[in-house]
Amino acid sequence: MEGYYWIQFGLIAIVCAMLEMQKMGTREKVTMPQNFMAFRNSYLFVYSLMMAGDWLQGPYVYALYQHYGYTTGDIGKLFIAGFGSSMIFGTVVGSMADKYGRKNAALTYVVTYIASCITKHWSDYGVLMLGRFFGGIATSLLFTAFESWLVAEHFKRGYEAEWLDKTFAKAIFLGNGLVSIVSGLLANYLVTDMSLGPVAPFDAAAIFLAIGGVVIMFSWTENKGDNSENTSVQQGMKQAYEAIKNDKKVFYLGAMQSLFEASMYSFVFLWTPALGPNGEDIPHGMIFATMMVACMVGSSVASRIMSRSDMKVERYMQLVFLASAASLAVPVLVGNMGFMTEGERGGSMTFGGKIQMLAFLVFEAMVGIFWPSMMKMRSQYVPEEVRSTVMNFFRIPLNLFVCVILYNVALFPLSAMFAMCSIFLVLAAFLQKKLETLANVQSHKYVPMEQTFP
Template sequence: MEAYYWTQFSVLAVFCALMEFQKFTQKEKTQMPSSFLNFRNNYLFVYSLMMAGDWLQGPYVYALYQHYGYTTGDIGKLFIAGFGSSMIFGTVVGSMADKHGRKAAALVYVATYIASCVTKHWSDYYVLMLGRFFGGIATSLLFTVFESWLVAEHFKRGYEAEWLDKTFSKAIFLGNGLVSIVSGLVANYLVTDMSLGPVAPFDAATCFLAIGGAVIFLTWSENTGDVVENANLQQSFSTAYKAIFSDKKIFYLGAMQSLFEASMYSFVFLWTPALSPNGEDIPHGMIFATMMVACMIGSSMSSRLMARSDLRVEKYMQSVFLLSACSLSIPVFIKTFELGSGGYKGGPITFEGKLQLCGFLVFEFMVGIFWPSMMKMRAQYVPEDVRSTVMNFFRIPLNLFVCVILYNVALFPLSAMFGMCTLFLCGSAFLQRKLELITASKLPA
């Protein structure tokens, strides 16, 4: 019965989101040229398919490894392999995308992620490790190449800069909000209602990725980072390195992004044991969908915030980071003040679990604001010629942080892990304040 209500809530949220999206789309048809709307809709369709391929896997990666009989330590190593692969090879593929083309890199994303999904049909540990290797490369491409292609293509076609903000907001609203909710429900339906097993969502992801790849191949034009034609990989790295460490705006932007995303990806691993520390029976798929509802609402709010001429993104993002820190500090306070009532294996979610869930929903709301706002700042401050390379440089410390956290996850209590995430988010707020001061001083009087 409880799962039924979770489903009804998620379906209602999707319906309301579609109505709101339709309302804003109809309004924009009278304000923007059809050529831009067709360009944007093509990108949003592709981005949604790519994110569907990613989100369908999310709720059942851990469950699949458990299904194959692997321990928490073994699973942690598999996760580390994915983040390590992203850390080591992400910058290389990002630089190649800048030099050889973002469309080609997007197709590489499709191929590597499909390869990662296919490996899930084998229970052999080394085959699964290979799958994590492919998945790590794909993740680096997903969060850099598509954004880089969009920004370059947007300005190459001569569209207004402020229209890019709306595209960012809609991409997160759809890809990280609506699509994630539907993907969670579809994955839950395939595994639970159709009894197809935990590998079914990965097969579904393969289908979405293949469709998106076909659309990219047939409709996208190629663009690069406008780098020197004979520049080699080392020169591209050198240019990106100099851009980061010679411009404080880019350095602060990358540092706060790494700290925030390190907290976010750690949260992905930590929320399940936090809500069911004694093996309580919680509806994982439905909770995941609910958190994505919060993320979608946050992305909708971000479009309103970025549209305000009296509010700079550098200003309100300080509050976003501080509220994120407060939301993830709840498990720390519960442990410190011993507020737990004690649950039991197979029982319902406890009161402290519900309290933490409320905090987690606030955090996901902030994540929804974070993504399009960060995209806007990157579009303003990161140079076009090495955009993908710089963005993947930012992911090196991110992946390093997450690998360290996952490697030591069994050595520290969950409250300590959440405490570290809280400190990371406070650090992001501090760096955002420094970025705001630098940029504010350069505004015209």
């Protein structure tokens, strides 16, 4: 019965999202040229397919490893291998994307992720470990190559800068919201209703990735970093390092991204034990769908905020980080007030769990605002010639932190983990304030004398 209500909820959410997208699209067609709309819709179609390939796998990775009989420790090592692969190889593939082309990098993402999906058909630990390495490389490309291609292609075609903000918001609305819900429902249907086993979602993911790869191959043009022809991969990595070292805005931006995403990925592992610390029977499917709807709401809010000229992204993101910190501090307060011990195994979610659930929905809404807003700031501050490389440099501390968390997750209480995430987010707000101050100083630095007086 729970599964029925989960599917019903998901379908309602999908219908609401489609209506919202249709309403937003109708308003924009009045002011945006048709060629831009075609370009954006083509990108959003591909991006949605790529995200579907990622979301279909998420709910059943852990379950598949359990199905093959591996212990929690063995599974933890597999996850560490994925994040470690992203950390070690991500910067290299990012630099190669800048030199050899973002379209080629996108196709590499398709190939490596399909290879990762194929390895799931074997229960051999070594083969599964190889799949995690492929998956780590693919993840680095997913969150860098596509955005880099979009930004370069957008400006190469001469489109207005503010239109890029709307593309970012729609990409998150679709890819991290609507597509995630549809993918979760499809994965559940394949495994539960069709009884195809936990490997079925990975096969479906490979199909979506292959379709997207064909579209990329025949419809995308190639773009590279500005100096890519005369720059080796090693030189590109050095240029990216110099850009981060010499430009405080880029450094602050990267630090904020690492702090927020480290908290976000830690949250992915922490929310289940937080809502059911005593083995309570919590509706995982309903909770996941609800969180994704909250993320969609956040991305829709971001679209409206970024369209206002009086709302600077550098300013409102300070509030986003602080609200995120406050929401992840709620489990700390709940634990200290004794709500964590009131439940029982097999029982329903406790009152403390429901309070945390509301806080987690706020956090997911902030995630929905964070992604398009961070994309906007990266398009403004990160150098075009080494964009993919710089973005992957940002992911090194993120992946390192998540690896450490996974390796030591049993050593710390949940409240300590959430407190650490909350501190990270407060620090991100502080860095955002410094970025705003620096950006304001530099924007007024070269104002002509005659413009400073009436």
